[in-house]
Amino acid sequence: MAGQSLRRFGKLSTFCGLALALSAGATGAEPQHGLAMYGEPELPADFTALPYVRPDAPKGGAIVTGEGGSFDSLNPFIQKGNAPWQLRFLMAESLMAQAFSEPFTLYxxxxxxxxxxxxxxWVEFTLRPEARxxxxxxxxxxxxxWSYEVLGTEGxxxxxxxxxxxxxxxxTGERSVKFTFNTENRELPLLVALRPILKKAYWDDKDFTQSGVTNVPVSSAPYVVSAVDPGMFLELSRNPDYWGKDLPxxxxxxxxxxxRFEYFADASLVIEAFKAGALNAHxxxxxxxxxxxxDFPAAARGDVVKSVIPHQRPTGMTGFAMNTRQPQFSDWRVRQAMxxxxxxxxxxxxxxxxQxxxxxxYYSNSPLGMRPGPAEGKVADLLAPYRDQLLPDTLEGYEFPTSSGRELDRGAMRRALGLMEEAGWTVENGRMVNASGAPFTFEIVLEVNDDENQxxxxxxxxxxRQVGIEPRISVxxxxxxxQRINTFDFGMTPVRYGLSLSPGNEQYAYFGQTAANTPGSRNIAGIDDPVVDALIAKMLDAEDRETATAATRALDRxxxxxxxxxxxxxxxESFDAHVKELHYPEPLPLYGDWILWRETTWYWED
Known part of the structure; x- marks a missing residue:
């Protein structure tokens, strides 16, 4: 076969040249069983099971949970359609899998x-001959x-x-494939290792970009889709011939x-279905x-168990983002007043x-979170070059204000009025206005049925209103x-950033300058700070966990x-209610109740 390679947007071809295989070995790299973002994997090559599973867990039973909304696609790998989010993780395996007992290690x-x-x-993988x-x-x-090309160009x-x-x-060999990168980024080998691998032949006579529920993609994973009724339920069954069932x-x-996932048009009905026994976990x-x-009968009898599952993941940020692209929120003093x-x-x-x-x-509840008080050690060293660019309390240590707990907190009002005055806003005739008499106002955009945030x-x-500000609320x-969020057409809106114990390139998408004015980006608040970009770069360039932790704590500040x-x-903590026959293994993983932890590691035992 000709000595060719696949380049970006090029034609798919293969290369089996011995010279390249030998040159890969000449770099000093050696085959490994795992890959950690920093340091070495904790588990040895001969490990027998992940530390947070029960290796001899019984097989059988079912887990049935509820979802609000609906779906119209069984292809979670394309832009079109609305596929159950779980299929992204249950329908296809990747070259490597993450161990949730470690911050970011793949096996x-x-x-x-x-x-x-x-x-x-670069990174090179050799496939298992038994993989099916x-x-x-x-x-x-x-x-x-094929999977990498079609996902990258059409997915x-x-x-x-x-x-x-x-x-x-x-x-590079009968069962080997090598990826070479054009960017210096130590996370890329791990990201490559986590891409889903799909069966090329299945799609030869189908349009990969089209969604729907008639085609069920062939999977290498332990479960296959066995029954589906859009808007009602999705069921997956364990494949008794799953190729990897004996892998450690x-x-x-x-x-x-x-x-099984049951669907409800009204998400508030999920808990009612659980109480009625239609679901067995919630x-x-x-x-x-x-x-x-x-306190419903099944719980009172002990047939339903309430489990509180702690974790060590960062809290991330859940709250209300202020759109700093709008002039009224460009001043940090106004944001502090809000x-x-x-x-x-x-x-x-x-x-x-x-309660x-x-x-x-952003990274509280984890080792990556900033520590109280002034910045010290490596964190202080990382921030020192940017001292003149930092907002007040970055180096000293910022704390969100506490309140009296009363509905009207006069101390908070005084502090807010003082900050607004410093920023050029004062109350006249009961309205907060600037020197030109223009009122301070903004639009809070909410999604329908978001009752709690409403x-x-x-x-x-x-x-x-007590300080003369009258926002507009649009539901x-x-x-x-x-559409409103993608075009940044709001003043304030709910936001949720789920952050991991090994933050990587996604931090640019959440907080980076390029994303700040890219329509559809996750940088909801419009954070446009070169210091943020510089600290993300230092975090990604770190070659050891100590340096990466210091950079993340500086970024957090x-x-x-x-x-x-x-x-x-x-x-x-996570709050999981379930029937008493459903059990989870201990010790708990570092990530706690994380993505499909229940579906993949729990078991049924009477």
Whole structure:
């Protein structure tokens, strides 16, 4: 076969040249069983199971959970259509899989070994000879290469950025494929390893970009779609011939015979279905409901169990983002005034009975979070070059204000009025105006049926009126909401950033300058700060966890002191209610109740 390689947007071809295979070995890289973002994998090559599973877990039973909304597609890898989010993780395997007992470590799944150079400028995988799709056909290098090209050029937008950073992709042996990068980024080998691998032949006579529920893509994963009724339910069954069931990595996983997702047009009906016994597991997101709504007969009898699952993931940021692209929010003093006027303690009492803690920074609840007080050590050293560009309290240590807990907090009002005056706004005839007499106002955009945030906003607006500010509240349907957010047509809106224990390139998408004015980006607040970009770069360039942690703590200080969002509740625990026959293994993973943890590691035992 000709010595060719696949380049970006080029034609798919393969390469089996011995010279390239030998040159890869000449770099000093050696085949490994795993790959960690920093340092070495914790588990040895001969590990027998992941530490957070029960290796001898019984097989059988079903887990049935509820989802609000509907779906019209079974292809989660394309932009078109609305596919159940779980299919992205249940329908296809990747070359490697993440161990959630470590911040960011991958172990070989479809691949037998992985190799990379010290600079991580390339990565090479050798496939397991036993790897199979659900139809019994082998997973080949051709399938791997086709998957990367079609995902990068025709798939969901989430795959495009990585594809653009792959300079070449080439077959280096019968079961080996090598990726060489055009960008210096130590995370890229791990990102490549996590892309879903699809069966090329299945799509030969189909349009990959079209959604629908008539075609069920062939999978190499433990489960296959077995029954579907759009708008009603999706059911997956465990494949008894799953190729990887004896792999140490998969031991104690994929224990249920059936995974079923029931759909409800009204999301509030999910808990009612659980109470009625139509579901056997339910994740609760309201602590007041957790305390008040689980006294139904099955729970009283002990047939339903309430489990509180702690984790060490960063809190991320859940709250209300202020759009700094709009002139009224470009001044940090105004943003601080908006934060002062948000009476969290009162809101918390009304919404949760005062039981919920508050987010203190973007990475709080984790080792990556900024430490109280002045910056010290490596964190201080990283911030020192930018001292003149930093907002107040970045180096000293920023804390979100506390309130009296009373509905009207006069201390917060005084602080807010003082900050607004410094920024050029004063109250005249009961209205907050600038020197030209123009009123200070903004639009809060909410999605329809977002009842909790609507209630919180109503309380917040009542407080703002006390200082002469009258925001407009717009409640729009899902399509309009998406369009408004994608075009940054709002003053304030709910935001949620879920951050990991190993933050990577997605930080640019959340907080980077390029994303600030890119329509559709996740940089909702419009953060446009070169210091943020510089610290993300230092975090990504770090070659050890200590340096990466220091860079993330410095970034956390800059983001938090930026006053870009009004933070709400810190979810440092998950609340899972389930029938007593459903059990979870211990010890718990570092990530706690993370993506499909219930579906992949729980088991049924009477």
């Amino acid at each position: 070989c799944l479809l691949c037998e070994t992985v190799e990379t150079d010290p600079a991580r400028s 799709f659900s139809d019994g056909s082998p997973v080949t290098v051709e399938d791997v290469m 969901h937008g989430r795959y495009a950025a990585l594809w653009d950073q792959i300079e070449t992709m080439e077959q 990595l998969m031991r104690g996983q994929a224990n249920f015979d059936t995974i 994740r609760e997101f309201n602590i007041q409901s957790w305390e008040d709504q689980y 934060i002062e006027m948000f009476n969290f303690d009162y809101v918390n009492e009304v919404q949760t009975g005062g 919920q803690s508050r987010i203190t920074s 209630s919180i906003v109503d309380t917040y607006v009542q407080a703002l 729009v349907d899902a399509a309009q909401y998406t 800059v983001l938090t002191a930026g006053r870009y969002a009004i933070p709400l509740y810190a979810w440092n």
